Amino acid sequence: MKPEENLKKEILRNVPLFSEMDVSHLNEISEIGRIEQFKKNQHIFLENDYYRGFYIVLKGNIKVYRISAEGKEYILHLRKPPQLFADVPLFEEGGNYPANAQALEDSLLLFISKEEFAGLIRKNPSIAFKMLAGFAKRMRQMTKKMEEISTKEVSNRLAGFIIEEIEKNGSIKLKEPFLCLTISKATVAAYLGTITETLSRAFKKLQEENIIVVNGKKIFVKDLKKLKQLAG
Amino acid sequence: MKPEENLKKEILRNVPLFSEMDVSHLNEISEIGRIEQFKKNQHIFLENDYYRGFYIVLKGNIKVYRISAEGKEYILHLRKPPQLFADVPLFEEGGNYPANAQALEDSLLLFISKEEFAGLIRKNPSIAFKMLAGFAKRMRQMTKKMEEISTKEVSNRLAGFIIEEIEKNGSIKLKEPFLCLTISKATVAAYLGTITETLSRAFKKLQEENIIVVNGKKIFVKDLKKLKQLAG
DNA sequence: CTGGTTTTCTGACTTAAGTCAAAGTAATTT
DNA sequence: AAATTACTTTGACTTAAGTCAGAAAACCAG
Known part of the structure; x- marks a missing residue:
């Protein structure tokens, strides 16, 4: 097994979304995910790119950001292992990435296509509840950050x-x-x-x-x- | 049938969460929900109250807000029919409301307890996907608002x-x-x-x-x- | 090591938005 | 309708934070 494969399994175990899966399921997820390497400063996707799927950070540091009309950068998230990003559009109508993502250092990501994920969630509907828990947590963080920005x-x-x-x-x-x-x-x-x-x-x-x-x-x-x- | 009952059914049909349910399911939801009336300025719940469940706005206008340490009010959401509020904590660990909710005018709400909802979602797991779509939409709105507050x-x-x-x-x-x-x-x-x-x-x-x-x-x-x- | 690039810091200035106080307007009650 | 209360606007002032320009420090490649 490639050294990357070990890292992949190790990290997947820590992804809250998959944390309660047994080994056979984890192997399955590991199968459908494709490992992608990005050099420092390399872009993973750009705003308005066709939405293909989401990523799990195995190694490195990713920034998800947007550029305002006046050219100001606004950072939506900073993501480290074992966090996900670009998972929200899975459940939205529009078919494009809503922001830019860039590696802040040499990074290793696990890409899961929306089609593969659709299959996975069909087999394991309990993932939907994990996803809901994850979204709930992030909404809480976001409201907190919003409050901070406007009051502190x-x-x-x-x-x-x-x-x-x-x-x-x-x-x-x-x-x-x-x-x-x-x-x-x-x-x-x-x-x-x-x-x-x-x-x-x-x-x-x-x-x-x-x-x-x-x-x-x-x-x-x-x-x-x-x-x-x-x-x- | 009470006049409220008609309003209830009418609104439930428009709640995205329940929009694709057939009549029998809608009746069931209608059953488990309890209608509650609030006068203008009356509070629905306060921060740190024990979390009992969420609300659907049938009539009126609700503000969900927090008060910062310095006493500044920060409004998280304004909710009108047929929107939900206080649904995020359904999927969180902690058992308390994370903010205050107050009626801005005389309002009619449908309360759904977390226990009843748990039963509902067990019978109709597809609701989880509706919920995910709803959360995704709101996260998009929140990121937009956050960006606006910090750049405009x-x-x-x-x-x-x-x-x-x-x-x-x-x-x-x-x-x-x-x-x-x-x-x-x-x-x-x-x-x-x-x-x-x-x-x-x-x-x-x-x-x-x-x-x-x-x-x-x-x-x-x-x-x-x-x-x-x-x-x- | 050295020259060059990038990143970070500092100072002088400007500006958006907050504070405080007061006046004006609208809404509600008796 | 008068009176009380609540809401909104205005003016004068203060301040946090942005802009611009330049210096200093850190980082890298030859």
């Missing part, structure tokens, strides 16, 4: 972002939580709905208040309590 | 809101589209992620540019092309 200012949103990240990497439990950005600060800015200059000043502000220490791409949390307070 | 300014968001409303009431096809607000401008402001003063100025701006004419709660669209352009 940038430094508060940054505080929230840092907390999310140290929760994900588990270091929130340590005495000094930390995080190492795998994406550029310009990307973080667009994700928080702002621009690099403003983000830079927000980082400075948090540093001046002795809440964090920034060293290039590394961020050390000095005062988690205050950080949480800011994030609200 | 208030007058553009207002333009978008007016277009949505005249699309919904059908008057967009007329020579002079119009809309009659059923909610206060303070509510519109909170829905657009801003405050009354700023909204008032945005209305003024659109009027000064001869795009709309505002007369109390009535808004007449004079220049749909420009309005669409602003909305982007």
Whole structure:
């Protein structure tokens, strides 16, 4: 078996959508999915491309974004293993991708075509419920983010972002939580709905208040309590 | 049959979730749902209340909102017939309502308990797919709104809101589209992620540019092309 | 290592939108 | 209809965050 195959099975087990499947089912999913490699900065699809199916991130980091009429980039999601993206259009009328997707680093994706997925869900209708749970969770996250963008200012949103990240990497439990950005600060800015200059000043502000220490791409949390307070 | 019963059946036929059900199924849904009346300003549920089930709007207007730590109201959704609300928590772990819901006018709702719904979906698994389609549509709307809030300014968001409303009431096809607000401008402001003063100025701006004419709660669209352009 | 590119930061300035206070208008009650 | 209340608009002011331009730092390829 190719080394990729092991990674594929390993990750599939962690995809919430497939988490309760037994081995034979996982093998089946593994069969219908096609592994695709993308170099850093390479696009996976563009807005308005014909919708072929969705992706599961096996390795790397993907940004899904749109460009506004005025040319401003707006980042809809950042996706790491074992997350899905472009799964929403599976259940929509229109036949095109509604946004752009680009690899932020060399990435490995599992592509599942809409036709294959239709077959899979026909055989395992319980996947529909998994999907509903996944959608529900994301809607919750989205409403939270929407609320944040319209009621909080940038430094508060940054505080929230840092907390999310140290929760994900588990270091929130340590005495000094930390995080190492795998994406550029310009990307973080667009994700928080702002621009690099403003983000830079927000980082400075948090540093001046002795809440964090920034060293290039590394961020050390000095005062988690205050950080949480800011994030609200 | 009570007059409410007719309204109930009539509306249920229009709920996308139930749209393709045959009469016997609709009757069944009608059976399990309980009609509830709410006076203007009355609350349907509050944040952190125990989650009992979801609602279908038969008549009236409902706002689902949250209050931020600083006391700012943020409106998540405005719901009219035949829309659903509080359906997302059906598929989530936590057992509480994640927001507040309040009637903006005297309203009639159909309440469906989570237990009854679980039974319904067991008998008609196809409802899960309807639900997925509904969630997908809403996620699309939410991403659109999020993008708008973080990239456009208030007058553009207002333009978008007016277009949505005249699309919904059908008057967009007329020579002079119009809309009659059923909610206060303070509510519109909170829905657009801003405050009354700023909204008032945005209305003024659109009027000064001869795009709309505002007369109390009535808004007449004079220049749909420009309005669409602003909305982007 | 070095020259060049990209990314990030800083400062000066502008602007959209928030705050506060007050006046004006509309709606409701008695 | 008068009075009370709620909603909306206006004006003066403040502020968060965007723009533009340039400096500094980090990253990479030859």
